[in-house]
Amino acid sequence: MAGHYQDKSQIFTLFNGVGIPAWRAPQIGALGAVMAHWSLPRKTAALVSLPTGSGKTAVAAAAPYLCKANRVLVVVPSQDLRKQISAAFQSEDVLRRIGARNSEDRPHVMQLSGRIVDWSALNAADVVVALPNSISPIYYENNLPPRDLFDVVVVDEAHHAPASTWRAILDYFDRAHGLLITATPRRRDGRRLPGEHIYHYPLRQALEEGLYKPVRPVILDLPENASEETKDRLIAEEVVRIARTAEHATSTVLVRASSISRAEVLASLYSQLGLELELLHSKMSSRARNEKVEALRSGTCRAIAVVDMLGEGFDLPSIRIAGYHDKHKSLNATVQLIGRLVRVDDHYPQGSMLVTARDIDVFPQLQGAVRSLYDEDADWAEVLPGVIDELISDDIADRAYVRNFRTAPPQLSVEAIHPVCRSIIHEVPATGWEPSFLSGTIPGALTEGSIIRGKAILYSALSPRNDTLIIVTMAVQRPKWHAESGLDASTYDLHLISWQAARQTDQAHLLLINSADTGVIRIILEALNAKERVRAADPARIQDAFDSLPRISVSNVGLRNTYHGSQGVPSYRTFAGKGVERGLRDADTARGALGHAMAQITSEAGTFTAGIATGKSKMWQTRHVSLRAHEDFVVDLADRYWYPPMDGPGRLLPTVARGFRLLQFTTALIAAIDMHPALRGQGWSLANGLLLDELDLREDTSRARTDAILPLRAIDPANPSNSLWLGTQDISGTFHDSTMPVEVRRGYGPVFSLADIFTDRPPTIYFIDGRTVHGGTVYESRPALHSMPDIDHFESAWSGVDITAETRDTAKRKMRGISVHESLEQHLVDQPLRRRHRWVLCNDGPREIADYIVIEMDPGLQVSMELWHAKASHDEKPSLRVKDMQEVIAQAIKSRRWITDRSLWAELGARLAGRSSPAIRVVRGSERLLRVLCGENAIHPQWSIKERAPIITGCIGIAQPGLSLSELHKELRSSHPRMAAQQIRELLTVWHDATSPIGSAKLMGSK
Secondary structure, three states: OOOHHHOOOOOEOOOOEOOEOOOOHHHHHHHHHHHHHHOOOOOOOEEEEOOOOOOHHHHHHHHHHHOOOOOEEEEOOOHHHHHHHHHHHHHOHHHHHHOOEOOOOOOOEEEOOOOOOOHHHHOOOOEEEEOHHHHOHHHOOOOOOOOOOOOEEEEEOHHHOOOHHHHHHHHHOOOOEEEEEEOOOEOOOOOEOOOEEEEEOOHHHHHHOOOOOOEEEEEEOOOOOOOHHHHHHHHHHHHHHHHOOHHHOOOEEEEEOOOHHHHHHHHHHHHHOOOOOEEEEOOOOHHHHHHHHHHHHHOOOOEEEEEOOOOOOOOOOOEEEEEEOOOOOOHHHHHHHHHHHOOOOOOOOOOEEEEEEOOOOOHHHHHHHHHHHHHHOOOHHHHOOOOOHHHHHHHHHHHHHHOOOOOOOOOOOHHHOOOEEEEEEEEEOOOOOOOHHHHOOOOHHHOOOOEEOOEEEEEEEEOOOOOEEEEEEEEEEOOOOOOOHHHOEEEEEEEEEEEEOOOOOOOOEEEEEEOOOHHHHHHHHHHOOOOOOOEEOOHHHHHHHHHOOOEEEEEEEEEEEOOOOOOOOOOEEEEEOOOHHHOOOHHHHOOEEEEEEEEEEEEOOEEEEEEEEHHHOEEEEEEEOOHHHHHHHHHHHHHHHHOOOOOOOOOOOOOOEOEEEOOOOOOOOEEEEEOOHHHOOOOEEEOOOOEHHHOEEEEOOOOOOOOOEEEEEEEEOOEEEEEEEEEEEEOOOOEEEOOOOOEEEEOOOOOEEHHHHHHHOOOEEEEOOOEEEEOOEEEEOOOOOOOOOOOEEEEEOOOOEOOOOOOHHHHHHHOOOEOHHHHHHHHHHHOOOOOOEEEEEEOOOOOOOOOEEEEEEOOOOOEEEEEEEEOOOOOOOOEOOHHHHHHHHHHHHHHOHHHHOOOHHHHHHHHHOOOOOOOOEEEEOOHHHHHHHOOOOOOOHHHOOOOOOOOEEEEEEEEEEEEEHHHHHHHHHOOOOOHHHHHHHHHHHHHHHHHOOOEEEEEEEEO
């Protein structure tokens, strides 16, 4: 039966005078704190933090004597530690060596492996040492142990204790005295340890009191492709050289080998160099091992090669030189090797040396061990300097940086915050405004406890220089498929707002926001009173900053179509793959501007992916860094934005158009204004029921255009004289109401103003000089032209046609000939049949698809479609009149979306049936068959192509008898063509460029 610690004959001495017993300062301090804690009726465990190597095991072995324990449970994280702790409790070697124990009796220690069937089998033990998976109640739902089985529970390496299996042990045996021992009172993930932290002994104090001896590492550089023999010889020669110095005349040399055969090879090598090396390994007999140890202690053996013996209580203060030839299998074993060298003894005052090679085998393991120790306590950097100096210096700087932040809530560790490198860049013109947090004042709406977009602010603080505001938000999320609160979970987001003042007076300041939530960003800007004071970053500067990065290769490129038109015409094209920029053809990049790019970057910070999104003013890198390093990222980004280095790899895709900040509106005529594709087919409607799809946006020529303001009006095509909205766009891409705001909504959703909708989803404005404006960005989409674009154009005599009469009704009224529509209709009907089925349809009227639609189809659903737009001339004589071309070209550009719109066939059917206007009149072809194909025949639904719309070969046609093609060609061939000819050429070029992604263009004019 147990009872060792309760036996009065078992003498344990805690204190009998100064230095008696010979406790170390951290040990006696910890035991005193434990006694004080256990003297009161508390249920919380005592948490003690002592530096690695300061004697934690002796504290654990002494603790049961303090409360006269009946049975002790010791929980450890690994099998190696289970064996080591069991031996320490059983032998009590340390307690006996310092004079705390002098009785021959020892506690009965039982090691557990596997699960327990009969708990009574533990009754005979004084100490039970187990891993959590052997003892945790979680694994014994139907066979729980008695709750009073243990009256002391010791948790070694207590940083594991927050895990559920560990925590269950403490919770179940809550009647027992609890003792948690660790080297660090706080985990790296920020989770708090259980228990009450009653004592902490800093490693810094241990160093100052001389409890540790610093170790000087000697890291040998190896020649390229060095063999193992070369490495061994270099290490051995350095070890022997150090051992022969006068300082190390009494030092013992410890050589680490991974196997007995390796130890024998090394013994032979050292013998050749004049140092006899003895062997010590686990396969030797106990008697032989003891003889070797005694020889070491007596000094008759000066050097020894060990194989897996460091965990066997092998501890000699004379060990001052270690030759680390082979790496250990674990970090713990490497730490033990270092531990042999840090012991302090007055008889051996010389410094300790660790010799190894900077190779791919040994040195990384040594670095890993030092890194592990450093994570426990930064002062280990002074114990073993020089191994990971760069990492250590960065960590020291990081920790010093975050100490200046305001204290965070218990669940948040500011030191553990590692944001991704990302910034949305806003420019702030030098108008005197700056964010209030620069003076140390955080706006009330951004302080802790405030709610932004349904998220509570958990933490809000300023950086040491007040130039970065850090906000952590918390929200409760519920799975969309679960209607109850049982699966609700908290989610957290990080938002960093940084200010970079301009370096020169002619530059704008920068406000950089690192956040993934655009809604939160808007609220942050409002709270800072910055919404009206900031503007999007200059796309050209962002692109130059990205080009200056030392890229290795490009993996992703996105091109914005500067002539996007509909859901079927890709407004954005993405190309991916390693080195993708080298495989793009002119056809891939035509009529496109750089939208985003991602590239692999190599720098002092390592290799990572970096990217830009010009339309979002965003630049990012796929690396998480400390808060201090994030500040460096922001500073570097600002410098690259203002002054991109010229020694970079050069411009990415130099032939591709790039966006630039819109500084002023051009004076050129507008060819067309195209609604943003994201607003089509989404159900957005005005208060009068008119769909946003049907709205026509035009320049308001009744008001003057300025460099900074473009007047606009929105009309219903059915009533073009009535403006439904009057407003303006400024050069920042913001839309403003000139009269009362017009409200729009989608379904039963919230109401928005049309100006705000256009600001968020700006239309694309095509100017005839080749410039395309999208929001606050302008694209120079093509070079200057000096000839006609590649358009299929032909002349018509227009015999018997009143070219000033567009429709039948107008021609009948004038009685001077047939109309332009009638002439075009006859021309289309007379064209030869190219496929099996052919339809000529008239759809003239407000909201038309086109004046005339020509569809040709083969049974295999090979479909071609022509959309023809015809306008009357403003004069009886053909000439070069820009006004004749403007409106018809604008209509032609807008209609091209139907070629790729999958709803086309349903819309054709609705107009054939009269459910949608304007109704379609079938000029040529079988109306019955067309209705079947468009899904308007319930008897044969299987023949409908409405739901399986075919790919269409498209063509957009224009008929304008007021245009004299011969005169246009003549003017363009001259050295100084008239302005009207140049403007018509530009209009035709814009039409060609906008049409070419979906098909061809045809132009019918006059001689």
